[in-house]
Amino acid sequence: MDEEDLRVGLLVAGAAGPGETAARNWCRERFADVETASLAAVADGSVDLDRFDVCWWHAVEPVTNPRTVAACEPAVTDYVESGGGLLLSARAMGQVAALGIDEVAPDATGTEAVHEPVGPLWKSVYADHPAHEDFETLRHHTRPAGEEAPFARYEDVLPATGDVLASTHRGADDVPHEVTTVSWRRGAGTVVGVGVGLDFERADDHTRAKRDRLTGNLLRFLADGGADETVGIGGVADPETAATALTTGRPHDAETLARHRAALAGDRHRTSFHLSPPANWLNDPNGCLHYDGQYHVFYQYNPGGPYHETIHWGHLVSDDLLTWRDAPVALTPDPGGPDRDGCWSGCAFVTDEDHAGWRTDAPAGDGSDVRILYTGGREGWQLPCLGSAVDGDLSRFETDPANPVIDDPPAALDVLTTEHWNGEFRDHCAWFADGWWYQLIGAGLEDVGGAVVCYRSRDLREWEYLGPSLVGDWEDPGTVWECPELLRFADGDLLHVSNYEDVVGFVGEWDGETGTFERESAEVLDPGEFYAPQSLETPDGRTLMFGWIKEARTVRRQWDAGWSGLMSLPREVSVADGEVRQRPAREIRDRREATLFDGTVSLADGRELLDAEGDALEIEATVDPEAADAVGVVVRLSPDGAESTQLKLVDGRLVLDRTGSSLDREVNDHPVSVSVEDLERPLDLRIFVDGSVVEAFVNGRRCLTGRIYPTRHDATGVGLLADGASEGVDVDLTVHAMGSIWPAELRGRDPGDPARTVPEADD
DSSP states (O other), X not given: OOGGGOEEEEEESSSOOHHHHHHHHHHHHHOSEEEEEEHHHHHHTSSOGGGOSEEEEEEOSOOOOHHHHHHTHHHHHHHHHTTOEEEEEEGGGGGTTTTTSOSSOOSEEEEEEOOSOEEEEEOGGGTTOGGGXXXXXXXXXXXXXOSEEEEEEBSSSOOSSOEEEEEEEETTEEETTSBOXXXXXXXXXXXXXXXXXXXXXOOOHHHHHHHHHHHHHHHHXXXXXXXXXXXXXGGOBOGGGGGGBSOSSOOOSHHHHHHHHHHTTTOTTSOSSSOOOSSEEEEEEEEEEEETTEEEEEEEEETTOSSSOSOEEEEEEEXXXXXXXXXXXXXXXXXTSTTTTOEEEXXXXXXXXXXXXXXXXXXXXXXXXXXXXXXXXETTEEEEEEEEESSTTOOOEEEOTTOOSSOSSOTTSOBOOOSSOSSOEEEEEEXXXXXXXXXXXXXXXXXXXXXXXXXXXXXXXXXEEEEEEEEOOSSSOOSOOEEEEEEEETTEEEEEEEOSSOEEXXXXXEETXXXXXXXXXXXXXXXXXXXXXXXXXXXTSOEEEEEEEOOOBOXXXXXXXXXXXXXXXXEXXXXXXXXXEEEEOGGGGGGEEEEEXXXXXXXXXXXXXXXXXXXXXXXXXXXXXXXXXXXXXXXXXXXXXXXXXXXXXXXXXXXXXXXXXXXXXXXXOOOEEEEOTTSOSSEEEEEXXXXXXXXXXXXXXXXXXXXXXXXXXXXXXXXXXXXXXXTOEEEEEEEEEEOOSSOGGXXXXXXXXXXXXXXXXXX
């Protein structure tokens, strides 16, 4: 709709202050048909909102008439649901609950000093949104520094139904957790809130132009029907494609999440056969289990953006570990519950007997026998909460009205208090044995170190504290132990914890009578970017472990990409001869699409380029590291050598050398390595290269995982290297092209096609 044809209704709460007057004058200078309507007139029905193409409430002064605002709710709801568009800016965004738009209002409102220019940090998945038209980057200053300004934003919570379009860019800094721009779809209409940055009293030449462009774009977008005319996958703007639009409200169902995944499919750093979030944030795997013929991996998910706040449970499902799909978000913080500030890590389990009345005669596979234990966060407390599946697809969990099921950390322990939490006490592992439910929880103890504590229960609701299972009271154990998990094998028990840096696995013996663990040995399961793993049991009795593969690039780069975090390949884990064994799940072999190279290569000093390339590969190599000072594989190699990643055996270690992996200076290029000195020769290596991941397994015993971020589209070559091989070194080598685990419509490329694109980052 052309601006000269736009009918704008300016809503006012009372006597206009200077800020509201400035906004009103700006609007009248911009649009020909502008009418002011008081909220009182809207509430008593003397103003019919339907005569406006778009309504705008810009509130600078505090809202002193909350009853009048609430009285407007029926009229505003009717207007929006029938197709009207509404813009709420500054303090007005803080009134979304009173207006019936969202039950969760911004948790941070008031007035603040503006010391630096401020404006939206736009999400990359919405770079083509009509409100973002004619903006060349994701970062904009729409208000200059100086004096105080009103604000309304989400910080510790997210809207229940709104979708985040932008967070905050302040000065030169990105502040992802300060959510300032949100879109709601209500019926046939759309509401957008902009809580920071639209100031019509103060502007300079730089901020004025961006402020005017953003406000004008928003009003036109809302007047044109909002989401009915918005962009879909690939930037298409057509009413017939409205079903594929991204901005139809909070992304939580499987279809909308799949659209987000498809929108990011061209990113060369996305993976083909490692699990990833559809967009936004992923960290710890949660609730991993096989249930009624399907594999379920839940994970820590933030729908607000690629940053670690406001955690929900995302959900991925597979029938065979070979093809995966996004399922609906399974667990969402309850605005009035003990998990208001986040549904943190936990576990899922099947109550496959009538344990204390949990099951009656409900048929297996309907979800009635599946429970979760997770950490609910609220106002500085982290406490165990219980949930139950509502259907056989495990698409959603209902939380127990008795939550939290444990009210406080154990009084007998001096649990660590930190800046963010009243007690470092979180993350759960639960199982049933000998008539009892057992629960392990990770913790930190003041002046001692990390700890795992144990509880038991008859009914999952009343828990008896047994005591510490294991305490890190030795030198440098880690301050807090997160994500404990106990795995029991015929040759020994494995208790692993994550200590902020590494995943430490303790091999020993669990005593169910006392709830204690007697450790016999310890080792780091993967010294690379691998963290917080969790496991499930397959129908044939194997234990499969998934871990979070962390990012090795800046917050800025993660925001520009629109996503953060991956899962490791599922690993078959066991204990043998007092040691942990790890190897890729056998199903991964069935993801091989083609064999690109198979033979023995005799190497002298230097490099040898192979007739194989790709960024989704499995490489099998057998080599004796004693035959050279250094020998290894080169991957993600550009033709001119400007970018390459080396995985080499040197000085008794397998080293992932990333010093040449990327021309981008905002990524971590430090090497990571694992000892292989005590392993039998020759060494059998299985190396997986997948977009930005290199994951290696040695002799089925040692693992090493790292992230790389090549910038070159042609950095897909594969080669071998040797140094100090005076008599030469033979490498038995097979290179496979790997296929995708995602449905065809969600793949960014065909297997073996090196041409993938990635959105350009702001300079």
